[in-house]
Amino acid sequence: MSKRLGKGLDALIPSLSVNDDDKIVEISLKELRPNPYQPRKNFDHESIQELAESISQHGVIQPIIVRKVLKGYEIIAGERRYRASEVAGKKTIPTVIRSFTDQQVMEIALIENVQRENLNALEVATAYQALMEEFKMTQEELATKVGKSRSHIANFLRLLSLPDAVKEHVSRGTLSMGHARSLVSVKKEEVIIALANKAIEQEWNVRQLEEAVQNLDKKKEDSTKSKTKKTDPYLVDVEETLRDRFQTTVKIKHSNKDKGKIELNYYSKQDLERLLEMLNQM
Template sequence: MSKRLGKGLDALLPALSINDDDKVVEIPLAQLRPNPYQPRRNFNEESIQELASSIKEHGVIQPIIVRSVLKGFEIIAGERRFRASQVCGKATIPAVVKKFTDQQVMEIALIENVQREDLNAMEIAVAYQALIDQFSLTQEVLAVKVGKSRSHIANFLRLLQLPEEVKEYVSRGTLSMGHAKAIVGLRDKKLIKALADTAIKEQWSVRELEEEVKKLEEKNDTKKAKLKPKRKDPYINELEESLRETYRTTVKIRHGNNKGKIELLYYSKEDLDRLLELLQGKTS
């Protein structure tokens, strides 16, 4: 096992090993039920059929691991062997019964699948979030338990922010994890969907999609810069304030390219007459 794996993983997975002290028993398939925390949603039917053919000829070589629950047993490790045994018509399967907490069961199912790379990116993301929510784990603690970096955990959890249709693309493998990472940071959900569709249609590489996202972000930055109001010259502010006090009305000075205009607002004919007298020097 890799030295980079966290203590949580090192302490957990040895529980899946079978030693001389473990008793192997034959359990009827009818008394078994799949792990409810199994993150894998799709099993490759072709590989199940191949395994079924092997089991039919040689039997189940490695016992599955289960825990005792109400009305039977729950599979902790070995669901593929269980499914293949069903396919080839077996009545029982060799198993070792062990004790596990719910949290251990979830972690084992996730770790076992991730280590074998059996899960797609969305299944991993959903499984990580389920562990965090159900057992109040931080990303740091989860990273140690599954032997990954915190950034690895964060990158997968961000996929949950994608629109549902794009999540489906990632689940099916139509869109890669790299492609998803390139667009997940965009705020506009419709834009994310449009870019995902185009990337699939045009068969863009991750790099090409990243370049397209970069162009869009630069374009948006330019638009924002144009829309951003210019800061007013402090000198102009002082002049406007001085003129407001003199004429007792709203004054606006507009200038640019060495020319401009001064606007004095009036609100009635009497107000206009007053301003005209002031401008003509006919103060009362």
């Protein structure tokens, strides 16, 4: 198993690593089928083509991991190598056969992709939800499984409440995870969509979108007049640091004589408890 996967997969399923004692067999590509729990829906064509060229010259260096199913074999790890072998015109591929439960297969597919950062935010969120529903996991149990914090899990799951049009933008990458997270607190679907479209059209960064969300309930004499607010670069940097640390909207309000206040937004009782827990640990 590639070291790029870190310790997550090895800790979850130690037998996933291929060693010298393993029996490597050549299996026909026709007998293989992709992992049905694979959260990644889009594979980069260019990277598959590059891998196919390498396989044509050097063969498949690292065997893929499969499990025996009713009809043929199911890929546990190595779907890119399988797809690239098809492109390269290979008839067989070196494999190691393992025995895994459905839950293990699902976890492996998720962790492998998340650690390789091949999934977009919506694919990760959908995979997290599927794991929790399929195997009756709590957020904390899932966080332990995938090596993430509970707040990380909660933030991704909140994305699933967004309108489909906005989720599509996140999937395509026209809106970032930070943009999407800023919109979760808005209640009206039409307002969410309007803000998302405006953020894309005007190329707002996350902070600008957050300010637009915060100003929704404020009355303005001229709604079409844009106001340029002078900000301290240092405070902007601190806000970004705190936003990443607490995984929520953060606002620093600076007054005269170096005084001010820091506001942390929460969107549910559970979210508030998460923030209080983090603050108590500091």
